[in-house]
Amino acid sequence: MANGDLPYIPNLITVHLGKPDQEAQNVQVSFPDYIKNVASSEIYPTWPESAIRANIYAQISFALNRIYTEWYRSKGYDFDITNSTQYDQAFVYGRDIYDNISRIVDEIFNNYVRKQDSVEPYFTQFCNGTTVTCPGLSQWGTVTLAEQGYTPYEILQYYYGDDIEIVRNAPIRSNIPSYPGTVLRLGSAGNEVQDIQIQLNRIADNYPSIPKIPNISGRFDQNTENAVRQFQKIFNLTQDGAVGKSTWYKIKYIYNSVKRLGELSSEGIKYDEIANVLPTVLRRGDTGNYVQALQYYLSVIGYFNEFIPFIQIDGIFGPATEDAVKQFQSLYGLTADGIVGRQTWNKLEDAYLGIVRSLPEEYYGARAKIYPGRLLQEGMRGDDITDLQTYLSLIGRTYTEIPEIPVTGYFGSQTADAVRKFQELFGIPVSGVVGPPTWNAIANEYNAITLGGL
Structure with a gap:
């Protein structure tokens, strides 16, 4: 899961039956079944129930920490956790489960421990307390505390604070x-x-040659590209300034390391580090700019695919938009629930970009092109900036409030001013950045002028 997500309980967990670098089988089991197996492998069903519960809370939280931080996946492995007690916790594939442990896990498998000022499941390190000791929880020690009348929560506080x-x-x-x-x-x-920007800025505290990104906006600007390039240089990655899979997980791995997220002394992930710049999901009843962007993507895709119904781009997520989302989800093999989460949004962008790239220049004729599929902002260059400036220049002859700009292919301060004035005139949130709603409004106005609609 991304650091921008709040923790959740995964349906399935992938367990490597060996040490991380050891050639061994991966097995996938449900999360409750995994915890039942671990608890049955590590503790005794005859222990006091408070001790059993405290241990299960620790086992759940440990596993969720590994999953939330993508501890192994950020290192290039294809599993979530190992069954090696040297690194993780015991798991014996196919073993019998104790009835009372199974009952307790069914009751509390979706509860976990965290520090009060942090988001992520706490790294609840533990050991048996006899043959192996460690700074965290002592499994046999929990028995003593339970016999003294400690509750499960008090036992956890005793060891973790x-x-x-x-x-x-x-x-x-x-x-x-x-x-x-x-x-x-x-x-x-x-x-x-935004996740990448937050993580790079924290990494820069330890690697000061990485320039800090001054504006954590969720927009991949020139400052972000500069920080990515320097990160790639330090860690021997291709210095292209783009975040592909290898750079993404290297950033995640180094971020986990500098934050010590896999240690008892974890710095923790604070809530201001996961404040989303886009809503986690869009659903029926939502309104605003993001809904407009969603409707724009659906409208363009629907123009080329008769199975997606036509919808108005009005910024209101009503029944028609919900139906269009469901049709899109069905068409692309997603759960057709009408809710736009990350999977649906990414698939929408992929489908939209596929259309953008496939349309020949002659398709448009005198009409404005469709949104190029990336936010346009100050400091950028390219053909789509040239198109934007061409459209704004023509519109500015009708709306003299929009300042005249040269068509250079470079998005400078003059272009940003012209965009802001256009947004102000047409009732769009003023940002100076061109996303789908602003591009659509500019394109519609340009088409109306050039095709005689005014």
Whole structure:
């Protein structure tokens, strides 16, 4: 899961039956079944129930920490956790499960421990306390405390500190790898970009040659590209300034390391580090700019695919938009629930970009092109900037409030001023950045002028 996500309980967990670098089988089991196996392998069913529960809370939180931080996947492995007690916790594939442990896990498998000022499941390190000792929880020690009348929470506080809390009834869903599936580069935008910006800025504290990104906006700007290039240089990656899969997970790995997220002394992930610049999901009843962007993508895709119904781009997520989303999801093999989460949004962008790239120049004729699929902002260059300036220049002859700009292919301060004035005139949130709603409004106005609609 991405750091921009709040923790959740995965439906399935992939366990490597050996040490990380050891050639061994991977098995996938449900998360509750995994915890039942671990608990049955590590503790005794005859222990006091308070001790059993405290240990299960620790086992759940340990596993969720590995999953949330993508501890192994960020290092290039294809599993979430190992069954080596040298690194993780015991798991004996196919073993019998104790009835009372099974009952307790069914009750609390979606609860976990965290520090009160942090988001991520706490790294609840533990050991048996007899043959092996460690700074964290002593499994046999929990028995002594339980016999003295300690509750499960008090046992956990005894080992992990008074500043812990138990998060209850965490949501349950599929474990989706954090890498968004598409390369992030100049002009990209969204929560994944914000994740990268936050992580690079924290890494820069330890690696000061990486320039700090001054504006954590979720927009992949020139400052972000510069930081990515320097990160890639330091860690011997291709210095292209773009965040593909290898760079994404290297950033994640180094971020985990400098934050010590896999240690008892973890710095923790604070809530201001996961504040989303885009809503986690869009659903019926939502309104605003992001809904307009969604409707724009659906409208363009629907123009080329008769199975997607036509919808108005009005910024209101009503029944028609929900139906269009469901049709799109069905067409692209997604759960047709009408809710736009990360998977649906990424698939929408992929489908849209496929259309953008496939349309020949002659398709447009005198009409404005469709949105190029990346945010246009100050500091950028390219053919789509030339198109934008061409459209704004013509519109500015009708709306004299829009300042005249040269068509140079470079998005400078003059172009940003012209965009802001256009947004102000046409009731669009003023940012000076061109996303789908602003581009669509500019294109519509340009078409109306050139095709005689005014």
